[in-house]
Amino acid sequence: MSRLLVFQHVAAEPLGTLDRLIRRRGHRIKFVNFERHPDAQPCIDRYRGLIVLGGPMNVEDHAHRAHLLTEMRAIESALRQDKPVLGICLGAQLLAHVLGAPVRRQREPEIGWYEVATTQAGRTDPVLAPLGDGAPLFQWHNYSFEIPSEAEHLARSSTCASQAFRYGKSAYGFQFHLEASQALIERWLATPAYRAELCAAAGVQDADTIRARSLREVAAMEQRAEQVFGEFLDLAGRPYRRITLGSR
Numbered sequence: 001m002s003r004l005l006v007f008q009h010v011a012a013e014p015l016g017t018l019d020r021l022i023r024r025r026g027h028r029i030k031f032v033n034f035e036r037h038p039d040a041q042p043c044i045d046r047y048r049g050l051i052v053l054g055g056p057m058n059v060e061d062h063a064h065r066a067h068l069l070t071e072m073r074a075i076e077s078a079l080r081q082d083k084p085v086l087g088i089c090l091g092a093q094l095l096a097h098v099l100g101a102p103v104r105r106q107r108e109p110e111i112g113w114y115e116v117a118t119t120q121a122g123r124t125d126p127v128l129a130p131l132g133d134g135a136p137l138f139q140w141h142n143y144s145f146e147i148p149s150e151a152e153h154l155a156r157s158s159t160c161a162s163q164a165f166r167y168g169k170s171a172y173g174f175q176f177h178l179e180a181s182q183a184l185i186e187r188w189l190a191t192p193a194y195r196a197e198l199c200a201a202a203g204v205q206d207a208d209t210i211r212a213r214s215l216r217e218v219a220a221m222e223q224r225a226e227q228v229f230g231e232f233l234d235l236a237g238r239p240y241r242r243i244t245l246g247s248r
Contacts, residue, residue: 002236005032005049007091008035021230021233049084050078050084050086052092052095054177056194082170088177092145099167111141111204112139114159130231138218141175144175150167162175179229186211
């Protein structure tokens, strides 16, 4: 049975639309929830790929969140084994950090909908090409990464130059939340800690603006997400079908 390893940091940031895409293909998902099990020591060896989700913590918090160091070691192991890795938001920052790139607080946070433009490399990338020249994508971050020196820069926005990168053939970092659905966005807007972060952030979209824009944009983003995530999941291969005697 084909299995993917998923690192989750808080209940409010699940796989989103990526969950059903993975299951529809027949992969099994092994979640490691570090909020519940901060001392977990997952091993990538038995899995076809690794997905590292977002969360409210930051790379620099590893001094008092030892699981972040655990995650970085797992990412390093996956890279050594040439297994597909997808980092989303915090996950992308951890991947960039492992690859030697700085992760810093942004001058302007991105919370809400932002136009993300692909680079020339992004428009021809096997995974990100379905975005075309770019699209409005959902964001929620105060920190961002620099593009690792040996990685391909795939996308940028006007307020955050580093939106996506590829390292090697199958390791991807996405700063944006392509996995977000309307329900997940509403969940973040209703979560007290996230709402407080939104209210404290100067110059970003307010909750009503985000909600109205989501109603207009989220369906198109879900269609793009299905294509992009589908291409990434192809890197992990299709699950093997068990053939029984007498079947064809």
